[in-house]
Amino acid sequence: MDLADLPSRRTEAWKWSDLRAAMSNQESVLIGTGAMPAEGPIAALAEMFGDGYGASALVVEAPGETFESGITEGDAGQYGSVIVKAGATATMIERIGVSGSRLRPFLPSYARIEIEPGAALHRIIVQANSAPGDERDAAIVLNEVVVKLGEGASFRQFVVAEGSRLTRIETSVTADEGAVVEMNAVYLVAANRHVDLTSRVAHAAPGVHTRQLVRGVARKGGRGVFQGKFLVERAGQKTDAEMAHNALLLEEGAEVFAKPELEIYADDVACAHGNTAGQIDENAVFYLRQRGIPDTEARAMITRAFLLESLPDWMDEVVRAEVEARIDAWLGGAS
Amino acid sequence: MLELNNLHARVVPEDGPSREILKGLSLSVPAGEVHAIMGPNGSGKSTLSYVLTGKHGYDVTSGSATFDGEDLLSLEPEVRAAKGLFLSFQYPLEIAGVPVMTFVRAAMNAQRKARGEPEVSAPEFLKLSKLAATRLRIDSDMLKRPLNVGFSGGEKKRLEIYQMLMLQPRFMILDETDSGLDIDALKVVAEGVNALRGAGHGMLVITHYQRLLDYIKPDRVHILSAGRIVKSGGPDLALELEKSGYDQFLKVD
Ligand SMILES: Nc1ncnc2c1ncn2[C@@H]1O[C@H](COP(=O)(O)OP(=O)(O)O)[C@@H](O)[C@H]1O
Ligand SMILES: [Mg+2]
Numbered sequence: 001m002d003l004a005d006l007p008s009r010r011t012e013a014w015k016w017s018d019l020r021a022a023m024s025n026q027e028s029v030l031i032g033t034g035a036m037p038a039e040g041p042i043a044a045l046a047e048m049f050g051d052g053y054g055a056s057a058l059v060v061e062a063p064g065e066t067f068e069s070g071i072t073e074g075d076a077g078q079y080g081s082v083i084v085k086a087g088a089t090a091t092m093i094e095r096i097g098v099s100g101s102r103l104r105p106f107l108p109s110y111a112r113i114e115i116e117p118g119a120a121l122h123r124i125i126v127q128a129n130s131a132p133g134d135e136r137d138a139a140i141v142l143n144e145v146v147v148k149l150g151e152g153a154s155f156r157q158f159v160v161a162e163g164s165r166l167t168r169i170e171t172s173v174t175a176d177e178g179a180v181v182e183m184n185a186v187y188l189v190a191a192n193r194h195v196d197l198t199s200r201v202a203h204a205a206p207g208v209h210t211r212q213l214v215r216g217v218a219r220k221g222g223r224g225v226f227q228g229k230f231l232v233e234r235a236g237q238k239t240d241a242e243m244a245h246n247a248l249l250l251e252e253g254a255e256v257f258a259k260p261e262l263e264i265y266a267d268d269v270a271c272a273h274g275n276t277a278g279q280i281d282e283n284a285v286f287y288l289r290q291r292g293i294p295d296t297e298a299r300a301m302i303t304r305a306f307l308l309e310s311l312p313d314w315m316d317e318v319v320r321a322e323v324e325a326r327i328d329a330w331l332g333g334a335s
Numbered sequence: 336m337l338e339l340n341n342l343h344a345r346v347v348p349e350d351g352p353s354r355e356i357l358k359g360l361s362l363s364v365p366a367g368e369v370h371a372i373m374g375p376n377g378s379g380k381s382t383l384s385y386v387l388t389g390k391h392g393y394d395v396t397s398g399s400a401t402f403d404g405e406d407l408l409s410l411e412p413e414v415r416a417a418k419g420l421f422l423s424f425q426y427p428l429e430i431a432g433v434p435v436m437t438f439v440r441a442a443m444n445a446q447r448k449a450r451g452e453p454e455v456s457a458p459e460f461l462k463l464s465k466l467a468a469t470r471l472r473i474d475s476d477m478l479k480r481p482l483n484v485g486f487s488g489g490e491k492k493r494l495e496i497y498q499m500l501m502l503q504p505r506f507m508i509l510d511e512t513d514s515g516l517d518i519d520a521l522k523v524v525a526e527g528v529n530a531l532r533g534a535g536h537g538m539l540v541i542t543h544y545q546r547l548l549d550y551i552k553p554d555r556v557h558i559l560s561a562g563r564i565v566k567s568g569g570p571d572l573a574l575e576l577e578k579s580g581y582d583q584f585l586k587v588d
Binding site: 294 | 413430
């Protein structure tokens, strides 16, 4: 497989995240890798480069288990599958590039996740870029999960991402009858950072409940991408689904691209989507300043509140504090 | 306390040409006094409140405004606030995700910091908040909700006065605080406002109707028309206006 096999901006699903261009100075990693499999680029790359947690899946049987993984120095990404057995509940926390250590420049991860009937999985991704110096913009982070959600099962995900040269976090869910899906996210893109949040939920059976709230902020030279699709199949009667993506462009020269999509084949559904990208409300900033709050703090306060609205209430206090601290550090600092 | 001298100001909309709104406005409010400004819609009342508090998009082209002898117009809005200037907005803004109490405490501490005073302690803040809320008959649950989000017009106005009681400003501008209030709410709000009257405090009460002035008795009444004070007088002027309307004053030009 070589560069030409990778998706570029001419590939519809990757039009705002040109993987081929981003990889062009790392062509050497692809040497001797054989042909590109049909599964999709992230799965293929993760299988080739990631550390397998095996052909044998990670199987969760007990309720209330928590698994934490961290991709830091020396890690090459991950490839594997997870099964949450009927009635079990689990929390997965993935930290990518949080430790401050050097990252490999290319980090593909892929997992197939099966959540059996009545089971529940909470998944949290904290993607940051605290590597020292210039290295922090270099990494290409690709993360994809394909989730099969059984009857009455639930999948709740929260992502906070600061991006890198190119970060793409992709989530595909197929939901069975009465399942619950939640996929909230916050992205924070500073100069030279790129975050792409791509998701797809297939409502394949009746009565699936789906909520997605993505909030993002971008500074000059930063690029945020949101591609969200809700598919309601003919069998997906009584689907109740809401998608919202709202971005604040904090500076001139910030970029946000969004493609919210609803594709509905059932007739008795409640589906809504909203998408906005704009500047902070100057009238609100003035209101805060009139009360004595200095300009910089007024903006941070409004922006922070805007972002925190997407933090789910199920998140445990310690993780929530970690996420809030990331947001505060980002708002308060240069990056 | 507040001295405006031949103030000319224009609005500079983001789209469209700028327009002169205040056309030589002079006004003096001594410490301890309450002055009312009345005038028809569009006469420039809210523009005056924004010029005094430093909103972007309102440019002073000539004239002066001083507060305790200091030039007001060169100061940032937050600096004016820390010096004790408070505006009760005609249309209070909704601030999503910021609970009322969190916001007011941040504002209070920002002002204290600017003045070199220590922060308010949590128990002290709660005590003050409880007092202010009781006085204005504000439900304590409301203070935990995001600022003004989903509040009725009347609730928003009440919240403005709650903030005013908490921040204890020295000079207050009330821009149509009576609109959206029923008579009972109006009385409650007026009581709150009157609590802040007194030596060393000044107030500019902007209103379209005389009604509010039955409860907040002004020392002076000014009529604003087309960006200028066209007549000033005692409290009786408001009554006269109520009886015979603005028209008699608008022919002045
Ligand atoms: N931001 C603005 N952009 C455009 N025009 C404005 C703006 N603010 C005020 N104006 C205009 O200035 C005039 C005075 O408005 P305002 O001060 O709100 O009057 P009042 O409060 O007395 O009703 C009006 O003609 C209004 O349309
Ligand atoms: Mg007005």
